[in-house]
Amino acid sequence: MPKVLVLYYSTYGHIEKLAEAIAAGARDFGAEASLRRAPETVPEAVARDSGYKIDQKAPIATVEELELFDAIIIGCGTRYGRIGAQMATFLDRTGGLWARGALNGKVGSAFTSTASQHGGQETTLFSIVTNLLHLGMVVVGLPYSFQGQLATDQVTGGSPYGATTITGGDGKRQPTENELAGARFQGRLVAEIAAKLAS
Template structure:
């Protein structure tokens, strides 16, 4: 809608590359009517955003880890992300995401706009898929800063956009996103070769 989540996603990808892994960025399908996109001013930005390929459900099962980015809507994920995740029942039935690393980052207009609840409630869906949840450890000291307004928590990276979207992610928030990307990638590198063994053990229980 305004580019804030895209900026964080780019920083997440930088962190993944720092870990020696290959990120692939996708967007979920848009569900808002054209007139709403025009009215909110999102249409101009989306011309560039739409160049990012739209995610297909099978892409999720091909990844060793998936880091979901969703803005906050009343303390929960946005409707576009909810609709996409609700379409992944087939992956759930086959265990397509079981044993893969899952992580979440977000944004909100205000400092107390539901960032943590959005990440935590999104993680519930990932846990139903059997994903291994990774957040943003306190080893990233930027989330404890007291000298500036900033997003980020142990649950995941985040940014504060301002009520009119006037505030873009700060360097500290982008650093948190980079740290989260690298952290998830390092865990995925360690776990991916063992995933078949994990699934075999689970199927024999």
């Protein structure tokens, strides 16, 4: 069974919840799924004063361990429609892996959150995907076979490029069951494709 890494950065816990659902979906398929966080770049005092969720259980990721996985699913919140600085800083350190082609042919996927429905979800997903492609990875999204992303009876995240959630401007909105279902679907699909590529 494939080894799947869910690598994320979560300021307020929304991305953490999606990451846990993605890992659960991969495990439903039978994969070994691990959660890791990108390191915080904000001083701890500033993070505390700003209400960051600093009690997250997932260990801090190292660049060196990335090549140990068959699939890597990366998630972070949007910053002006692009990848957040913490995740960008972490991924900027993968040059050695890129130079060796260490991630070539592995499966990559993306997920994100925004404050509003039109706050840059798809551009943020694409900014993550750009990194995956540069690293030689095979990109998997969230296809329309997950019918939940077609819902029009509720506000919901999700796109064919990856699972998403909408947090609201004050951050009080939590991922809905539909959004979490999309995340689980994506995790399972990534695990399935990683297994097929390995066979």
